[in-house]
Amino acid sequence: MQIQKKTPLIVILGPTANGKTRLGIELAKQFNGEIISADSRQVFRRMDIGTGKDLQEYGDLPYHLIDIAEPGQEYNLFRYAQDFSSAFEKVISRNKLPFLVGGTGMYLDATLQRYALTSAPIDKKLRSELEEKSHEQLIHQLHELSPSLHNETDSIDKDRTIRAIEIALAEKSGSPCVHWPDFEPCVIGLQFPREVTRERISARLSARLEEGMIEEVENLIQDGVSHEALEHYGLEYRFISQHLLGEMNLNDMHQKLRSAIHQFAKQQEKWFRNIEKKGVKIHWLDTQNSLFDQGSKIVSSFLKNI
Known part of the structure; x- marks a missing residue:
């Protein structure tokens, strides 16, 4: 009797500004894969610069869980789990390799630990x-x-x-529950030394402000997204909203936002350490050498032995 092979899932995680998306795209192209995003903010349409979607990097590579909700809608962990499960099944039905790529610790932990999640309508x-x-x-x-x-x-x-x-x-x-698909994960982690991460965060923030991140928030407000709602869409949208309300000038906003993102990266690192403590093996890459070469070797070995 032939033993049924488990369905592989490649997971690429790491703190913000560490190059997860680029590596995920490169590896997905190499291994005939598709990207499933594990980012709690990239699900929202018209929130492109502040969430770092970088869609131009994908080319013709299929991706999932990006631009699937309107700003102002609630997008919670239960909906993510449903959408992940649906996307996963679509990817494997096309005989493609699913790559879960992102830095939202709760989404990653929920997937790897298969949280028991229940539908909970607003009462x-x-x-x-x-x-x-x-x-x-x-x-x-x-x-x-x-x-x-x-x-x-x-x-x-x-x-x-x-x-x-x-x-x-x-x-x-006893409300409806999520039914996670069956998979065998291979988890790859990117984490530069903290001082390098700080430099990358600072450079990326300056670049995004030059690209029009403030104008992006202004457009969202013009489209009817409230300042109150923007408070819940991550640091960039929260601080720029406060700036537009006149609560801080541009320079103060830039400095405070940069510091807040540095702290956020530390919180992400804590999530990943907790994931490891639960028994998940993370293959941390040596950031001094080629990330693609290391990742490619890890994925190849995993697929041969699964």
Whole structure:
């Protein structure tokens, strides 16, 4: 009896500004693959410069989970899991090799650990009741419902905590769950020395501002995306929104945004360390040598032995 081979999934992760997308594209072209994005912001249309989509680098390479939602829509972990599963099945149905590429730690961890996720529609009546409680009371209620949180940011502010309570209640009520596809992952990591990452972040931020990132945010506001919504779409959109509101001048915005992205890169590194602690093997590349050559050897060996 022939043993059925597991479906391979190549995962490329790393902090922001470390070259994940370029390497993923190069390897996907080499191994007849397609890209599935693991970036929580690139799903949104017309948010191109601030999210670093760099779509021109793809050429004719197929990609998934980019430009699939309108700014202002909620795009959560449950929807990502559904979309990932659908994209994965499409890629393998074409006999292509799926490459999951990105730096959103929660998306990557959810995929590799196959989080048990439940659909949780917005409940206006419940939200009205929860709004009457203090943030501390909500945090206590959330911990009673879900003692081990997937995401510690659920308790950062009141809106996030209320949403987390909705999800926790939906899980207890037996709402529809995500069915992850079966795959065998090979995880490749990029992580330059911290001082190099800082330099790359600073250079990329300056380049994006010159490319028109402020104008991109202005266009989103003109299209009806509120400043409040922009607060939830990542650091670039949050700080530029505050600048456009007159809360800080251009130079202050640039400096504060740069520092915030540096801190964000550290948070990403923490996510990846936690993924490793859960038993996931990450093949960290030597950034002093050819990333493509190293990645190509790792993928070739993995495919031969799977």
